[in-house]
Amino acid sequence: MNTKSMLLLVLFLMCRLNLSSQSAQGDGPYSQLIIRGVMLINGNGAPPQGPIDIVVENNIIKKIEVVGYPGVAINDSDRPKLLSGGKALDCTGMYLMPGFVDMHGHIGGTSQGADANYVFRLWMGHGVTTIREPSGRGLEYTLDLKRKSAKNEIVAPRIFAYTGFGQDNKGQITSPEIAREWIRNNAKKGADGVKFFGASPEIMTAALEENKKLGLRSACHHSQLNVARWNVLHSARAGLTSMEHWYGLPEALFEDRTVQDYPLDYNYNNEQHRFEEAGRLWKQAAKPYSEHWNAVMEELLALDFTLDPTFNIYEASRDLQRARRAEWHEEYTLPSLWDFYQPSKVSHGSYWHDWGTEQEVAWKENYKLWMTFVNEYKNRGGRVTTGSDSGFIFQLYGFAYIREMELLREAGFHPLEIIMSATLKGAEALGMDDKIGTVTVGKLADFVVVEENPLKNLKVLYGTGAIKLTEDNEVVRVGGVKYTIKDGIIYDAKALLEEVKEIVASEKQKLNYKILQPGVKE
Numbered sequence: 001m002n003t004k005s006m007l008l009l010v011l012f013l014m015c016r017l018n019l020s021s022q023s024a025q026g027d028g029p030y031s032q033l034i035i036r037g038v039m040l041i042n043g044n045g046a047p048p049q050g051p052i053d054i055v056v057e058n059n060i061i062k063k064i065e066v067v068g069y070p071g072v073a074i075n076d077s078d079r080p081k082l083l084s085g086g087k088a089l090d091c092t093g094m095y096l097m098p099g100f101v102d103m104h105g106h107i108g109g110t111s112q113g114a115d116a117n118y119v120f121r122l123w124m125g126h127g128v129t130t131i132r133e134p135s136g137r138g139l140e141y142t143l144d145l146k147r148k149s150a151k152n153e154i155v156a157p158r159i160f161a162y163t164g165f166g167q168d169n170k171g172q173i174t175s176p177e178i179a180r181e182w183i184r185n186n187a188k189k190g191a192d193g194v195k196f197f198g199a200s201p202e203i204m205t206a207a208l209e210e211n212k213k214l215g216l217r218s219a220c221h222h223s224q225l226n227v228a229r230w231n232v233l234h235s236a237r238a239g240l241t242s243m244e245h246w247y248g249l250p251e252a253l254f255e256d257r258t259v260q261d262y263p264l265d266y267n268y269n270n271e272q273h274r275f276e277e278a279g280r281l282w283k284q285a286a287k288p289y290s291e292h293w294n295a296v297m298e299e300l301l302a303l304d305f306t307l308d309p310t311f312n313i314y315e316a317s318r319d320l321q322r323a324r325r326a327e328w329h330e331e332y333t334l335p336s337l338w339d340f341y342q343p344s345k346v347s348h349g350s351y352w353h354d355w356g357t358e359q360e361v362a363w364k365e366n367y368k369l370w371m372t373f374v375n376e377y378k379n380r381g382g383r384v385t386t387g388s389d390s391g392f393i394f395q396l397y398g399f400a401y402i403r404e405m406e407l408l409r410e411a412g413f414h415p416l417e418i419i420m421s422a423t424l425k426g427a428e429a430l431g432m433d434d435k436i437g438t439v440t441v442g443k444l445a446d447f448v449v450v451e452e453n454p455l456k457n458l459k460v461l462y463g464t465g466a467i468k469l470t471e472d473n474e475v476v477r478v479g480g481v482k483y484t485i486k487d488g489i490i491y492d493a494k495a496l497l498e499e500v501k502e503i504v505a506s507e508k509q510k511l512n513y514k515i516l517q518p519g520v521k522e
């Protein structure tokens with residue numbers, strides 16, 4: 001290549017860089033950002049509406065203006081004017097939603113070997129601009145990331161840190177007094193809330209009371225070890241603000257027993273026992289729409305209690321092959337994470353000792369009963385949020401969040417109700433609905449932009465896109481989030497996912513690693 005052609009190439013590359021000005025690192029915030037021509041799907045349940053121009057100043061939404069009519073050319077003179085130093089983002093015909101809230105987002109522990117950088121890119125690449133971490137590596141670790149994210153020094157969703165109850169305490173929490181002290185210290189350190197796993201009634205009562213007094217929120221995974229004496233209803237009455245997953249809810253619905261029908265050789269530490277028997281739990285509870293079922297639901301509704309079902313994280317239980325063969329594993333799943341998912345007597349959530357048709361069919365029935373409760377709770381005005389709990393059981397960050405939306409659809413939610421759950425309902429549950437959760441003047445500029453209509457097919461939100469056959473009989477992929485905007489900063493969502501692919505590819509190269517299915521030797 002001679003000097004002249006080299007120069008031309010450099011110029012060409014510079015032009016290209018200028019043209020695609022949105023990067024994985026994020027651009028902005030701008031003194032003025034105008035997002036032009038979108039179809040708005042707001043998180044408030046309103047139907048899609050467009051074309052709309054949205055004006056943002058720094059990271060605050062200043063104006064939401066309808067600029068035309070479907071099928072009619074937009075009159076430019078009627079549109080908000082771009083000021084000098086401002087930025088216009090042409091999103092003509094694209095769909096814009098408030099940033100998604102993942103209400104169950106563990107940033108990742110050492111056992112998954114996933115670092116925050118990798119996890120955050122997967123989330124942001126799927127439009128997740130806010131996460132609640134229900135316990136993680138430790139409060140200091142999470143608060144450090146939270147501060148950096150708040151200043152946008154790192155590419156990351158905004159973070160709400162709920163400390164695991166008792167975490168970092170010198171000894172065990174053995175009395176109500178110790179529980180109260182731990183709760184006060186947790187608040188002092190700057191946590192946003194507490195994540196419980198269940199404890200004795202005296203300790204739960206004291207801890208929840210103290211936490212509520214301090215104005216902090218709370219989540220609970222009602223582990224089976226404590227659930228016979230303290231189920232979801234006890235928690236809600238004592239002031240718990242949200243329940244995670246589903247454990248403790250069938251127990252609140254028991255009519256003809258007080259404990260689950262455990263086989264007599266059951267061992268909780270054997271996860272095949274734990275998850276297999278859990279799959280038979282919902283049918284031991286009161287029947288849908290029975291008197292007791294209704295009474296429990298009405299009481300939870302009256303307490304303004306939030307359900308965060310995390311349907312997706314149990315999906316491998318009803319269809320292991322689907323979860324382990326998900327097409328994103330090859331390029332987006334880290335070797336350490338893949339290893340962690342493999343059948344094991346040690347790793348949490350790797351309960352595939354002998355998992356077959358019987359277990360899967362039981363879980364399918366379990367899901368039906370569970371989904372009936374969650375959908376009806378929503379129908380009666382209850383708050384249901386969208387949470388993923390990724391990093392376990394073959395569920396990958398970001399991708400699993402979209403799968404959670406699909407499962408809410410299966411439960412009976414209208415796609416607009418799903419977007420509402422993923423945005424406004426999450427914001428409400430965090431006490432943040434004055435700042436995020438809908439596209440409203442005065443709120444923060446957190447948006448998800450996608451070229452396809454997500455209401456018609458939620459799969460267009462997957463980073464791998466949705467499959468479509470063109471008029472010319474060509475198979476293509478459409479969708480994938482295009483822009484994730486957080487605090488008025490525009491991120492190229494696809495570039496973020498490309499970075500994830502690079503992280504994974506370089507790990508594999510280092511380890512000479514190939515993803516193999518369980519039990520298959522190369």
Ligand SMILES: [Zn+2]
Nearest residue numbers: 104106134389
């Ligand atoms: Zn969790």
